[in-house]
Amino acid sequence: MRARRVKGLDPDGTLADNAEQIVRVRLDELCGFMPTAADPREVVALHDMRIAAKRLRYILEITGPCFGPYAKTATRLVKDVQDLLGEIHDCDVQIPETAAFAEMLQVADAAALYQAAGSAPDLDPALLKQAPHAREHAGVAVLQAHLRARRLLLFDRFIELWDDLERKGLRARLEYAAGERADVHFEPQR
Amino acid sequence: MAKAQDIEVAPSEPYRQAAARIVRVRAGELFESADGVLDTRDIERVHDMRVASRRLRAVLEIFAPCFPQSEFKGVLRDVKQLADALGERRDPDVHIDALRSFSKTLLAANKPGVARLVEDLRARQSDGNEVLAAALERAQDRGLHERLLALADAAEPVAPEPVAVEPDAAAPDAAAPDAAEPDAAAEPAAGGRAPA
Numbered sequence: 001m002r003a004r005r006v007k008g009l010d011p012d013g014t015l016a017d018n019a020e021q022i023v024r025v026r027l028d029e030l031c032g033f034m035p036t037a038a039d040p041r042e043v044v045a046l047h048d049m050r051i052a053a054k055r056l057r058y059i060l061e062i063t064g065p066c067f068g069p070y071a072k073t074a075t076r077l078v079k080d081v082q083d084l085l086g087e088i089h090d091c092d093v094q095i096p097e098t099a100a101f102a103e104m105l106q107v108a109d110a111a112a113l114y115q116a117a118g119s120a121p122d123l124d125p126a127l128l129k130q131a132p133h134a135r136e137h138a139g140v141a142v143l144q145a146h147l148r149a150r151r152l153l154l155f156d157r158f159i160e161l162w163d164d165l166e167r168k169g170l171r172a173r174l175e176y177a178a179g180e181r182a183d184v185h186f187e188p189q190r
Numbered sequence: 191m192a193k194a195q196d197i198e199v200a201p202s203e204p205y206r207q208a209a210a211r212i213v214r215v216r217a218g219e220l221f222e223s224a225d226g227v228l229d230t231r232d233i234e235r236v237h238d239m240r241v242a243s244r245r246l247r248a249v250l251e252i253f254a255p256c257f258p259q260s261e262f263k264g265v266l267r268d269v270k271q272l273a274d275a276l277g278e279r280r281d282p283d284v285h286i287d288a289l290r291s292f293s294k295t296l297l298a299a300n301k302p303g304v305a306r307l308v309e310d311l312r313a314r315q316s317d318g319n320e321v322l323a324a325a326l327e328r329a330q331d332r333g334l335h336e337r338l339l340a341l342a343d344a345a346e347p348v349a350p351e352p353v354a355v356e357p358d359a360a361a362p363d364a365a366a367p368d369a370a371e372p373d374a375a376a377e378p379a380a381g382g383r384a385p386a
Contacts, residue, residue: 010205012204014202014203015202017205065198098307136306138303139296139302139303143303143307184198184201
C-alpha cells in the first residue's frame, strides 16, 4: 500500500512541526480503514491497515518525544494494533499455503495409488496404506483447522481492541498531543 | 532482539539536522547487524537485520523532503530491495519456528504431516538465504552504506558563513597565502550540502 503523500512539509522547518503533519496524515490513514476492516473477509483492507499502523508507529517512535505525553501511550497502542493485525495476516498467508500443501500431498498420493492399481477394475482401499503421504494428511488437516480457528479468534480480539481504542478516544487524544510541544532541549552531537 | 539505539529528539531541532543524525544512526545499525546473518542456525540475526532495515526505511520516508531527490530515490530503492530479501529469508524462519512449537502440542499421529511441511519450508529458507546473500553482495557493491551516509551529509543544514574579514588593502601582506583562510573556513564540512 502506498503511503498517502504528506503535503506542505518544510525541510527548513522544525522537526516537531513537520512530524505533526505526518502524524496527522498517518493517523487519518489508519482510522480510514474502519469500518471496512471490521469485515473479516476484507483481507486486503486488514493487511493495508497493518501497514498504516506500522507507519504511524514508526513516526511516533522517532518523534513522539516532541509531542504531548499521550504520544507515548499512543505509540504502544498503535503497536498493539499492528501486532494483532500482523498475526491475522500470518494466518491469511498460511491458510492458503497450507491448503495448497495439502492439495499437493493428495495429488501426489492419487498419482501413486493410480500407478499401484495397475490394470485393476477398481481401486482397492487397502492400497491407501501404501500411499507415500498416508501418514501426513492428518497433521496437515489439523493444522488447517488450527489456523482457521486462530484467525477467527484473533479477528474477534482485533475488533475488541479497536472498539476499546475508540472508546478511549485514541484519535482525538493523539491529534491533541501532536499539537502540543514537549519541553525538551538538547545539543545534538554529529 | 537487538534494541534500536534511543535517539534523543527536541521539538525545535531543525528537521534537516534530525534527518542527518537519525539516518546515520539507523544506517549504522543496519550494517552492524549484518554479521552472521546467513547462518540459518541462528534465526535472530536475520530478524535483527530485518527490523533494522524497516527502521531505516521508515526514517528515510519520514525525512524524505530533506534529501536530494535524485540520490534519495536510488538509496530508498536499494534499502527496500535489501529489506525484501531479508523478508524472503525471515518468513520461512518464522513459519518453521511456529510449526515446531505447534508440533509439540500434537498427538503422535499428527506430527508427520507437520514435519513434512517443515521440510518443505526448509527448502524455501535455503532459497531465501541465497536471495539474501545476493542482496547483501549487491548492497556492498553499490556502496549502500556510504551512499546513506552521503545522503545524511547532504541533508545537514548549511552552517552560516562566517563574517569575512576584509584584508586591509594597504597592508603589505594582503596577498599572503593565509589571507585565504576565512574562505576555507566557510566551506561546508566534507560531503556537506552545498550552499543554495
